[in-house]
Amino acid sequence: MAAITLKNVVKKYGDGYPAVNDVSLDIDDGEFVILVGPSGCGKSTLLRMVVGLEDISDGEIVIDGDVVNDKAPRDRKLAMVFQNYALYPHLTVFENIAFPLRLDKGKFSEDEVRTRVEKAADTLELREHLDRKPANLSGGQRQRVAMGRAIVREARAFLFDEPLSNLDAKLRGQMRTEIARMQRRLGTTTIYVTHDQTEAMTLGDRVAVLKKGVLQQAASPRALYDQP
Ligand code: ADP
Numbered sequence: 001m002a003a004i005t006l007k008n009v010v011k012k013y014g015d016g017y018p019a020v021n022d023v024s025l026d027i028d029d030g031e032f033v034i035l036v037g038p039s040g041c042g043k044s045t046l047l048r049m050v051v052g053l054e055d056i057s058d059g060e061i062v063i064d065g066d067v068v069n070d071k072a073p074r075d076r077k078l079a080m081v082f083q084n085y086a087l088y089p090h091l092t093v094f095e096n097i098a099f100p101l102r103l104d105k106g107k108f109s110e111d112e113v114r115t116r117v118e119k120a121a122d123t124l125e126l127r128e129h130l131d132r133k134p135a136n137l138s139g140g141q142r143q144r145v146a147m148g149r150a151i152v153r154e155a156r157a158f159l160f161d162e163p164l165s166n167l168d169a170k171l172r173g174q175m176r177t178e179i180a181r182m183q184r185r186l187g188t189t190t191i192y193v194t195h196d197q198t199e200a201m202t203l204g205d206r207v208a209v210l211k212k213g214v215l216q217q218a219a220s221p222r223a224l225y226d227q228p
C-alpha cells in the first residue's frame with residue numbers, strides 16, 4: 001500500500017485555469033519524491049493540500065489508506081518543514097522540539113516529553129545542543145531541530161517546501177548532504193519541492209514534474225536527466 005496517494009487532485013482559485021489539474025501519484029513508504037517545475041506551476045499549492053493547509057477542489061488525498069480530504073492538518077500526521085524552519089528564537093532546542101507535544105495540553109507527561117525529545121535528539125545528533133538557542137546553531141543543526149519537531153509527533157511523512165532556496169551555494173551544498181544523510185538514517189517518506197536540478201538528482205528516488213498544474217511525468221532522476 002502506498003504511504004500517500006493523490007487521486008485526480010484539483011485546485012481551483014476562482015474561475016481561472018486550475019492551479020493544480022487532475023494530478024494522480026502514488027508515493028511508496030520510505031520514498032523520497034521530488035516535485036519540480038517552473039514558478040507558478042502549482043508545487044506549493046499541491047504540498048499545502050497534502051498537509052491540509054489548503055482545501056482541495058476535487059479528487060482525493062489518501063494517507064495510509066485513509067481519505068484525509070476533510071481532516072485537519074494535525075490529524076494527518078505529516079510534518080511540513082518550512083524554508084526558514086520556523087524555529088522559536090527565544091526557546092531552547094529542547095523546547096523547540098517539545099513544542100508540538102505541548103500544544104496538546106496535558107496529553108504528554110513531563111517525563112514522556114523528555115523521553116521523546118531526547119530520543120529524537122539522539123537520532124538527529126542534537127543531544128549536546130538541547131540547551132542552546134537557535135541563533136547559536138549552524139544551518140544544518142537548525143534544520144535538524146525542525147525535523148526533530150516532526151519526529152516527536154511521529155509524523156508519517158516529511159514535506160519540504162524549497163527549504164534551501166534562500167541559502168548561498170556553499171551552504172546549500174552542505175545542507176543537501178545533511179538532508180541526504182538524515183534521510184538514509186530515518187528512511188521517512190518525503191515530498192520535497194525544489195527547482196534545483198542538483199537537489200532533485202542527489203536526493204530524489206523519483207522526480208515528479210509539474211507544468212501549469214499538470215503532472216508531466218514521474219521518473220527516477222536518472223531516467224529524467226541522463227538522457228542523451
Ligand atoms: P509554485 O509553488 O509552483 O510556484 P503555486 O502553487 O504557488 O506555484 O501557484 C500555482 C498557481 O496558483 C499560480 O498561478 C498562483 O498565482 C496561483 N495561486 C497560488 N496561491 C493562490 C491564492 N491563494 N489565490 C489565488 N491564486 C493562487
Ligand code: ADP
Nearest residue numbers: 051073074075077078079080081100103104153
Ligand atoms: P491550531 O491548534 O489552532 O489548529 P495549528 O494549526 O498551528 O494550530 O496546529 C495544529 C496542529 O497542526 C498541531 O498539532 C501542529 O503540530 C500541527 N501543525 C502545525 N503546523 C503544521 C505543519 N506545517 N505541518 C504539519 N502539521 C502542522
